[in-house]
Amino acid sequence: MTEGRWPHPRPGITRDNQFFWDGxxxxxxxxxxxxxxxxxxxxxxxxxxGCHGLEMDxxxxxxxxxxxxxxxxxxxxIPPFAYPNLIGLVELEEGTRLVTQLxxxxxxxxxxxMPVHVEFERVEPDYVLHRFRPASA
Amino acid sequence: xxxxxxxxxxxxxQTEFSKDSGRSELRLxxxxxxxxxxxxxxxxxxxDGFATFTMDNNPEIEVARAIGAGPLRxxxxxxxxxxxxxxxVMQAALAVAGGAADVVVCYRAMNERSQQRxxxxxxxxxxxxxxxxxxxxxxxxFGLMTPASWxxxxxxxxxxxxxxxxxxxxxxxxxxxxxxATNPVAWFHGKPITLEEHQASRWIVRPLRLLDCCQESDGxxxxxxxxxxxxxxxxxxxxxxxxxxxxxSIDQQMxxxxxxxxxxxxxxxxFVAQQLYRQSGLxxxxxxxxxxxxxxxxxxxxxxxxxxFCGRGEAKDFVRDGRIExxxxxxxxxxxxxxxxAYIHGMNGIAEGVRQIRGTAVNxxxxxxxxxxxxxxxxxxxxxxxxxx
Numbered sequence: 001m002t003e004g005r006w007p008h009p010r011p012g013i014t015r016d017n018q019f020f021w022d023g024x025x026x027x028x029x030x031x032x033x034x035x036x037x038x039x040x041x042x043x044x045x046x047x048x049x050g051c052h053g054l055e056m057d058x059x060x061x062x063x064x065x066x067x068x069x070x071x072x073x074x075x076x077x078i079p080p081f082a083y084p085n086l087i088g089l090v091e092l093e094e095g096t097r098l099v100t101q102l103x104x105x106x107x108x109x110x111x112x113x114m115p116v117h118v119e120f121e122r123v124e125p126d127y128v129l130h131r132f133r134p135a136s137a
Numbered sequence: 138x139x140x141x142x143x144x145x146x147x148x149x150x151q152t153e154f155s156k157d158s159g160r161s162e163l164r165l166x167x168x169x170x171x172x173x174x175x176x177x178x179x180x181x182x183x184x185d186g187f188a189t190f191t192m193d194n195n196p197e198i199e200v201a202r203a204i205g206a207g208p209l210r211x212x213x214x215x216x217x218x219x220x221x222x223x224x225x226v227m228q229a230a231l232a233v234a235g236g237a238a239d240v241v242v243c244y245r246a247m248n249e250r251s252q253q254r255x256x257x258x259x260x261x262x263x264x265x266x267x268x269x270x271x272x273x274x275x276x277x278x279f280g281l282m283t284p285a286s287w288x289x290x291x292x293x294x295x296x297x298x299x300x301x302x303x304x305x306x307x308x309x310x311x312x313x314x315x316x317x318a319t320n321p322v323a324w325f326h327g328k329p330i331t332l333e334e335h336q337a338s339r340w341i342v343r344p345l346r347l348l349d350c351c352q353e354s355d356g357x358x359x360x361x362x363x364x365x366x367x368x369x370x371x372x373x374x375x376x377x378x379x380x381x382x383x384x385x386s387i388d389q390q391m392x393x394x395x396x397x398x399x400x401x402x403x404x405x406x407x408f409v410a411q412q413l414y415r416q417s418g419l420x421x422x423x424x425x426x427x428x429x430x431x432x433x434x435x436x437x438x439x440x441x442x443x444x445x446f447c448g449r450g451e452a453k454d455f456v457r458d459g460r461i462e463x464x465x466x467x468x469x470x471x472x473x474x475x476x477x478x479a480y481i482h483g484m485n486g487i488a489e490g491v492r493q494i495r496g497t498a499v500n501x502x503x504x505x506x507x508x509x510x511x512x513x514x515x516x517x518x519x520x521x522x523x524x525x526x
Contacts, residue, residue: 009277011273011275011277069294073280075342076258081280097395
């Protein structure tokens with residue numbers, strides 16, 4: 001996917017989301033959890049909307065989920081991505097959703113509701129991203 | 138006390154709509170503002186307020202300095218891209234009704250095609266860690282970084298949940314391009330399309346094709362808001378702001394509200410609709426025409442549902458048989474919309490709403506008493522009901 005010449009887009013990392021990206025660096029998919037009431041949320045926030053807790057921890061996701069929606073980006077081609085670029089919105093079995101790359105499946109064969117599981121890709125020496133593959137593959 | 142009905146649009150102005158204006162965005166803002174003031178029969182020295190988008194690159198003080206307006210006692214900006222369009226008019230109406238200003242000019246000026254294109258990919262700037270760059274960080278690393286791609290994710294789910302097809306998206310394009318075809322200032326003047334041409338156009342981000350996407354445009358639009366009394370003394374038939382509202386839903390995100398239960402819908406726009414109907418006492422049957430924000434066709438369907446023109450998931454049937462075209466039960470975007478006339482972040486749609494109430498639109502709908510105008514979708518948004526004085 002990465003052609004090397006173009007830097008891979010990076011997130012802005014704040015005190016609210018750093019744990020997530022640190023987790024990916026260790027090939028772990030983390031979900032923010034309120035330490036007080038155990039509510040999960042993604043994208044993370046500095047305060048729990050349920051109990052106003054400010055202390056957050058995280059759990060490691062099982063990595064299993066289903067495709068909730070998806071798109072096939074074709075134009076404009078933006079480096080370093082390969083096109084067509086299959087991008088999914090995956091609902092994890094823990095209940096939160098996240099946007100990710102879908103691999104190991106042709107755009108024509110993706111279905112909403114398709115079971116998928118996580119894997120990790122080192123897109124640059126110090127940069128790991130999650131992506132998902134059909135569970136049966 | 139409500140502000141509804143206590144402010145009016147006295148003038149509208151615009152530049153030509155092009156792909157390369159050949160002049161600065163600030164100059165476009167000044168030209169449109171002067172044109173709107175002339176239309177209203179007001180002078181630059183009458184202006185004591187401005188309202189625009191946070192995305193606009195032209196500071197109020199620079200517009201005021203160049204046209205010789207001021208001193209200013211009200212200046213306000215609204216965030217969230219095209220969701221600001223009707224909200225800037227709401228800001229002006231609040232200021233006028235509340236006595237904070239007498240004459241407020243709302244403007245949006247952009248060289249969106251020749252200078253700053255929105256569709257080329259939003260990449261968070263490395264090293265700048267803010268809540269907004271963190272937000273784009275959930276999408277850009279995977280290549281989900283254009284407005285079309287953000288909308289396509291919700292559109293795919295809409296198709297899945299309601300059994301709609303991409304032809305239903307296409308019917309929106311066909312209607313807008315039909316209206317643009319008879320509008321001499323529209324970029325696509327004289328260029329209608331068929332549903333077959335829509336279906337044959339290339340993929341941008343599946344399920345969106347090229348002809349589901351609005352244009353990229355250079356141009357500016359300005360709207361003059363003042364009291365209904367002062368507007369009555371002006372050069373034009375006054376257009377009263379019957380209702381104006383903003384809306385952000387629970388768990389609202391900027392272009393990526395993917396985390397709430399039903400992502401095929403637009404609850405923020407349903408919330409706006411509820412407020413507009415409450416303020417005005419009007420309902421969906423009271424509009425002769427509507428300007429429905431059309432940066433991408435799928436959200437036109439969702440908006441028709443949010444405003445109660447049809448039930449949830451029923452827009453695919455509503456848009457058939459020319460119902461949303463001139464001559465149909467609810468003609469929308471009679472100027473051609475942003476698909477057909479120009480993409481001025483929704484402000485050209487407000488100008489069209491004004492012309493429909495005045496009775497001066499190029500594709501005039503007969504006996505137009507009330508027009509609904511909506512702002513950007515997928516973002517925190519806004520809408521207006523315009524009516525006769």
